[in-house]
Amino acid sequence: xxxxxxxxxxxxxxxxxxxxxxxxxxxxxxxxxxxxxxxxxxxxxxxxxxxxxxxxxxxxxxxxxxxxxxxxxxxxxxxxxxxxxxxxxxxxxxxxxxxxxxxxxxxxxxxxxxxxxxxxxxxxxxxxxxxxxxxxxxxxxxxxxxxxxxxxxxxxxxxxxxxxxxxxxxxxxxxxxxxxxxxxxxxxxxxxxxxxxxxxxxxxxxxxxxxxxxxxxxxxxxxxxxxxxxxxxxxxxxxxxxxxxxxxxxxxxxxxxxxxxxxxxxxxxxxxxxxxxxxxxxxxxxxxxxxxxxxxxxxxxxxxxxxxxxxxxxxxxxxxxxxxxxxxxxxxxxxxxxxxxxxxxxxxxxxxxxxxxxxxxxxxxxxxxxxxxxxxxxxxxxxxxxxxxxxxxxxxxxxxxxxxxxxxxxxxxxxxxxxxxxxxxxxxxxxxxxxxxxxxxxxxxxxxxxxxxxxxxxxxxxxxx
Amino acid sequence: xxxxxxxxxxxxxxxxxxxxxxxxxxxxxxxxxxxxxxxxxxxxxxxxxxxxxxxxxxxxxxxxxxxxxxxxxxxxxxxxxxxxxxxxxxxxxxxxxxxxxxxxxxxxxxxxxxxxxxxxxxxxxxxxxxxxxxxxxxxxxxxxxxxxxxxxxxxxxxxxxxxxxxxxxxxxxxxxxxxxxxxxxxxxxxxxxxxxxxxxxxxxxxxxxxxxxxxxxxxxxxxxxxxxxxxxxxxxxxxxxxxxxxxxxxxxxxxxxxxxxxxxxxxxxxxxxxx
Numbered sequence: 001x002x003x004x005x006x007x008x009x010x011x012x013x014x015x016x017x018x019x020x021x022x023x024x025x026x027x028x029x030x031x032x033x034x035x036x037x038x039x040x041x042x043x044x045x046x047x048x049x050x051x052x053x054x055x056x057x058x059x060x061x062x063x064x065x066x067x068x069x070x071x072x073x074x075x076x077x078x079x080x081x082x083x084x085x086x087x088x089x090x091x092x093x094x095x096x097x098x099x100x101x102x103x104x105x106x107x108x109x110x111x112x113x114x115x116x117x118x119x120x121x122x123x124x125x126x127x128x129x130x131x132x133x134x135x136x137x138x139x140x141x142x143x144x145x146x147x148x149x150x151x152x153x154x155x156x157x158x159x160x161x162x163x164x165x166x167x168x169x170x171x172x173x174x175x176x177x178x179x180x181x182x183x184x185x186x187x188x189x190x191x192x193x194x195x196x197x198x199x200x201x202x203x204x205x206x207x208x209x210x211x212x213x214x215x216x217x218x219x220x221x222x223x224x225x226x227x228x229x230x231x232x233x234x235x236x237x238x239x240x241x242x243x244x245x246x247x248x249x250x251x252x253x254x255x256x257x258x259x260x261x262x263x264x265x266x267x268x269x270x271x272x273x274x275x276x277x278x279x280x281x282x283x284x285x286x287x288x289x290x291x292x293x294x295x296x297x298x299x300x301x302x303x304x305x306x307x308x309x310x311x312x313x314x315x316x317x318x319x320x321x322x323x324x325x326x327x328x329x330x331x332x333x334x335x336x337x338x339x340x341x342x343x344x345x346x347x348x349x350x351x352x353x354x355x356x357x358x359x360x361x362x363x364x365x366x367x368x369x370x371x372x373x374x375x376x377x378x379x380x381x382x383x384x385x386x387x388x389x390x391x392x393x394x395x396x397x398x399x400x401x402x403x404x405x406x407x408x409x410x411x412x413x414x415x416x417x418x419x420x421x422x423x424x425x426x427x428x429x430x431x432x433x434x435x436x437x438x439x440x441x442x443x444x445x446x447x448x449x450x451x452x453x454x455x456x457x458x459x460x461x462x463x464x465x
Numbered sequence: 466x467x468x469x470x471x472x473x474x475x476x477x478x479x480x481x482x483x484x485x486x487x488x489x490x491x492x493x494x495x496x497x498x499x500x501x502x503x504x505x506x507x508x509x510x511x512x513x514x515x516x517x518x519x520x521x522x523x524x525x526x527x528x529x530x531x532x533x534x535x536x537x538x539x540x541x542x543x544x545x546x547x548x549x550x551x552x553x554x555x556x557x558x559x560x561x562x563x564x565x566x567x568x569x570x571x572x573x574x575x576x577x578x579x580x581x582x583x584x585x586x587x588x589x590x591x592x593x594x595x596x597x598x599x600x601x602x603x604x605x606x607x608x609x610x611x612x613x614x615x616x617x618x619x620x621x622x623x624x625x626x627x628x629x630x631x632x633x634x635x636x637x638x639x640x641x642x643x644x645x646x647x648x649x650x651x652x653x654x655x656x657x658x659x660x661x662x663x664x665x666x667x668x669x670x671x672x673x674x675x676x677x678x679x680x681x682x683x684x685x686x687x688x689x690x691x692x693x694x695x696x697x698x699x700x701x702x703x704x705x706x707x708x709x710x711x712x713x714x715x716x717x718x719x720x721x722x723x724x725x726x727x728x729x730x731x732x733x734x735x736x737x738x739x740x
Contacts, residue, residue, distance in 0.1 A: 044507075044682040045532055085682065088539035102535070113543065 027080050030323055031069035032330030033393050033422055036076035036450060044085040046102065046193040050163050050446075053079070060163070061449045062187045064131030065106060068138060069333040070422030071450040072186050078448070081191065083133055089113055090194060097199040098156065103133030103192040108317075110197070112265045119199035120256070120309075122154035126365075128314050133192040138419040139184035139379040143232035143254070143313070146370030150381045152183035153372060158195035163446035167193075172375070181442035184376030186418060188443045188452060204261030207232070207254040209307040211298050215248045217348055223251045224368045231255050232312075234367045238291045239351060239360035239389050240284070247351050249366060250298055254312050266310055272320040276328045282361060282392050290362045316363075326392050331361075332422045334405055335380075335388035337369055338414030343385040346412030350387065350405055357401050364389035377439045380417040388420065399423055418451060429455035496546075497521045498572040500565075502555060502612060503582025505532040507681025508631060510539075511700035512579060517545035524549040524568040527582075547572070555582050556604055558611040565615050577707060578616050580609055580630040584646075585683055591645040598645050605649035610656055617664055617671075624668040629707050630657055631674045634715065637724045640740040661712060670710045674703055677720040 026040040039058075043049060053060065061075040063082050074080075083104030091100040097119055099110065107121060108128040114120060123142045130140070136158065141150040148154070157171035160182055168190065170179035182189045214220050220235060227233055230253045237249035316322050323331065338346040347366070354360045365388045369381050391398050402423040406416060415432035416424050430436055440456070499516055501509050504525035513523060517540040525540075527533040530552045541548045549571040553564050569575050586601035613628060620626035635643055636650030654673055661671035678684055680693040687693075694717050706714040715721035730738075 042682070042685045044685070046535065047531055085685075088535050089542040090535065090538045092542050 027063065027066060027074070027082070029069055029071065029073050029422075030067045031332050031422060032323060032326070032328070033332055034071055034074065034450070035330075036071075036074050038075055038077065039079045041079055041081050042085050043081050043083050043104070043191075046086065046161075048086075049081060049161055049191045049193075050165055052081075053163075057446075059448050060446055062103075062133065062137075062191045062447070064104060064134035065129050067127055067130045067134070068419040069331070070418075070420060071454065072138070072418050072421070072452075073134075074450040075448065076450050076453075083131060083191070086193070087131075092117075094119075097201065098196050099199055100194060100196045101132055102194050103131060103136075103158075105132050106130060107132070107135065108266075110199075114199050115202070115205065116263050116265055118201055118203065118263055120202045122198055122200050123148050123151045124313050126314065127317050129317060132195055132197065133187070136183055136192060136195055137185060137187040139374055139376045139381070140419070141369070141381045143234040143252075143367070145372075145381060146228065146233070146368060147231045149370070149372030150374045150376075150379060152375045152379065154198045155183070156196045156198060158182070159193045160190035161193055162190045163444050178442060180375055180377045181439055182376075184374065184379035185439065185442065186378065186449060186451065188447050188449065190444050190447070202256050202263075204257040204259060205263060205309050206257035206259070206261050206306045207309050207312040208257050209303075209305050209312060210253040211303045212251045212253075213248070213295070213298060213301045214251050215245070217247055217344055217351075220247070220249065220251065220366060221344065227251075227253050234365060236294060237351070237364045237366040237387070238295060239354045239364040240287050240291045240358075240362070242352075242355045245295075246355065247348070248295060250295065254307075256309075257306055269318050269320055271318055273322050273324045276324045278327060282326065284358045287361055294362060326361075326390070329393040329395075331390045331392055332398060332402065333388060333390055333417075333420035334402055334423075335386065335417040335420040336405075336409040336414045337380065337382055337384050337386045337417075338409065338412045339382060339384040342412035342414070346408065346414060347385050347387060349412070350408050353401075353405060353408065354389070359391050359394065359398060359401055361390045361392060377435045377442075378418070378433055380415065380419070382415075384414065388417075403428075418455075421451070424455060426455050426457050497576045498524075498574050500524045500526075500568050500572065500575050500578040500616075502526045502578070502580045504550075505529060505536050506581045506583070506631075507683060507696050508676065508679060508699060508703070509579060509581035510536055511696045512581075512703050513540050513545075514543055514697075515700055515704045517541075517543040517548075520544055520546050522547040522572055524551070524572050526551050526553050526555065526564065526568065528552065528554050555608050555612070558608055561608075561611050562615055565612070565619075569619065575616075575619070575626060577627045577629060580612060580628070582608070583631065583650075585643075586646050588643050588645055601645045602649045602652070605646065606652040606656075609653055613656070613660060617660055617669065620669040621664050621667045626668075627670040627672060627707055627710065628660075629672040629674060629703070631676065632657065634675045634677050634720050634724050636675070638727050638735070642740060665712075670712075672707065672711060673713045674706070675713065675715050675720065675724075677715070677717060677723075 025035045025037055027038055041052060059078040060081055061078060063073045063080045066073050086102040086104035087109060088102045107130055111128060125140045125142055135151045136155055139150045139152045160168050160170060168175050168178050170182055172179060212223060214223055232254040235249045235251045237247060367386050369383055369386050371383050374381050406424050406428045409416060410428055410431055499521050501513055501523060503509055505527040523540055523545050525533060525537055533550050533552060537548045537550045551564060583605045584601060591598040591601060616628055632654045633650040635647040636654045639647050657671055657673045676699055678693040679696050679699050680690060681696050684690050684693055699716050702716045
């Protein structure tokens with residue numbers, strides 16, 4: 001193992017021995033698990049890092065909106081550098097669609113700017129409340145992976161600043177290895193100060209939408225094949241039902257409407273999930289009922305309509321803090337991709353294990369990844385089937401299930417997504433990402449995350465609940 | 466002082482433009498010419514983003530060239546019709562007339578000036594070190610008086626204009642936790658009230674903006690700062706109040722009744738409070 005990965009643990013723990021006060025930690029990830037104390041420092045200017053640390057030797061981690069689910073955006077007892085105050089739009093060229101922005105600009109802010117000008121994000125995840133820097137650092141993907149690849153494929157260049165103050169301009173031509181290490185590099189290679197993003201033209205906010213019910217993985221694969229030329233495809237899958245309803249779902253297709261429409265900015269969300277739901281709210285009965293409602297909400301097996309892009313891409317963004325639904329213990333996500341060789345068999349086996357566990361909830365997504373290679377050394381997407389779903393944290397149960405599902409993923413040749421993870425073991429991580437030691441050479445010596453500390457820990461310590 | 470203009474050929478249409486006396490109509494917004502002093506302050510930047518998206522012409526003054534360039538690029542990108550900049554230390558009152566005349570020449574006129582520069586200072590240090598206290602008073606009170614003297618005379622001659630100045634709720638009553646900052650802002654508020662009394666009748670609006678604590682770089686790391694007001698909401702209120710030519714704006718609005726209460730507590734009780 002390269003030296004740079006060996007040193008951080010000792011002083012990260014000495015940095016602060018204060019235990020987490022009973023109240024809220026200063027910064028939570030979207031899954032609200034695990035909860036760690038840290039010092040939160042706001043960055044407002046590109047020149048703030050590293051000078052804002054004033055020679056302190058604490059470990060740091062750049063973070064954005066905290067929408068990754070597990071601990072890639074956490075650093076226990078360290079310093080979190082939140083970039084959201086660094087959100088200036090530095091340049092936009094309507095001829096090329098290239099926007100240059102500081103890394104703390106959110107995709108929501110970029111949409112507010114771009115949509116009225118007739119442009120849209122080249123790739124968008126299921127929430128617009130993520131920063132540009134975070135989208136690069138996790139090389140996020142969207143419903144158009146088959147047509148567009150992942151986010152990093154649309155980033156012509158960016159700058160990172162290292163903790164020693166060195167600035168590195170990264171593009172496929174300049175410092176290409178730093179470019180590859182930083183895309184999907186989980187923020188560990190340095191602070192991304194600004195980046196360019198190639199936006200794409202649209203003529204309407206509307207999405208021509210189709211929803212098609214399916215039963216089982218074969219039908220899913222058939223639909224995927226039939227609609228392989230449609231830009232956006234995704235499916236919701238029922239992970240609770242067994243028997244004849246096993247792996248039923250709704251296959252969703254969308255394309256930007258070609259009929260010119262009004263390009264006004266989106267309204268502010270009005271609904272807020274007001275407080276933590278009690279622990280008993282999510283159980284097998286309520287989840288079965290919920291899944292049946294989602295499946296049958298679409299009355300006919302096949303519907304077509306024109307939908308605004310907000311509910312199509314960001315159905316959950318309309319309720320702020322929806323993660324409180326999982327109560328104060330929080331949730332974990334499980335997201336794999338399995339390459340085509342083992343994709344069908346693996347997906348059926350894992351869906352069966354999930355349904356039998358009785359732990360699944362209702363937010364499950366099944367989708368195919370296309371063949372466009374991601375540019376990052378540590379990027380998650382690869383051709384195959386991707387499944388993502390949430391589990392409520394149940395002490396003594398959830399983590400054990402996740403370790404088993406991780407091992408099954410490994411057996412079928414797949415891998416898990418660090419941005420969603422709070423559970424993969426060092427052994428699993430190092431098999432999923434055989435490049436990790438090469439990547440580690442690009443990590444900034446002062447930057448680390450709780451995720452990185454966990455999955456590179458060779459003592460084999462497992463996370464526990 | 467470094468002077469630069471982002472757009473070397475701004476729309477120079479002063480001759481054909483109607484002169485606005487009182488209310489600025491919404492259709493006139495696109496042509497508004499706005500001078501912003503302390504343009505890299507969190508509140509000023511948020512206000513400027515709204516003006517930029519309305520297509521205003523802006524001239525920005527700030528001390529730090531790198532930060533100013535980032536703010537200017539952002540405002541240009543968001544749709545400002547013109548963005549001129551000057552790097553200047555506004556503490557240097559001797560250079561004010563040169564700076565202001567250059568800014569107004571670049572804008573070919575001025576409809577609104579926003580004064581947003583200021584320092585919080587360090588209260589405990591100011592209690593021991595008069596030089597630090599004097600510095601706070603200079604930056605927050607003396608320098609704005611110099612700027613406003615020049616600007617008010619310019620506006621009075623044209624019989625139009627809005628001078629919007631960021632003071633603070635802290636100026637409404639001295640408290641032990643920040644009375645140096647507070648007294649500098651109290652002086653500023655009193656100056657603005659007097660100036661308004663003199664020149665409002667000349668067609669010039671003098672607006673005193675009194676923000677409560679706002680989440681910006683200036684207040685980052687302060688106790689309870691996560692509960693401070695959102696800077697973009699504050700900016701929306703300021704833009705709307707300038708359009709309506711309000712005399713005094715407490716923002717967020719709850720601070721008006723809060724400060725009324727704070728001002729009405731009898732001194733013999735007030736002096737014993739820990740505020």
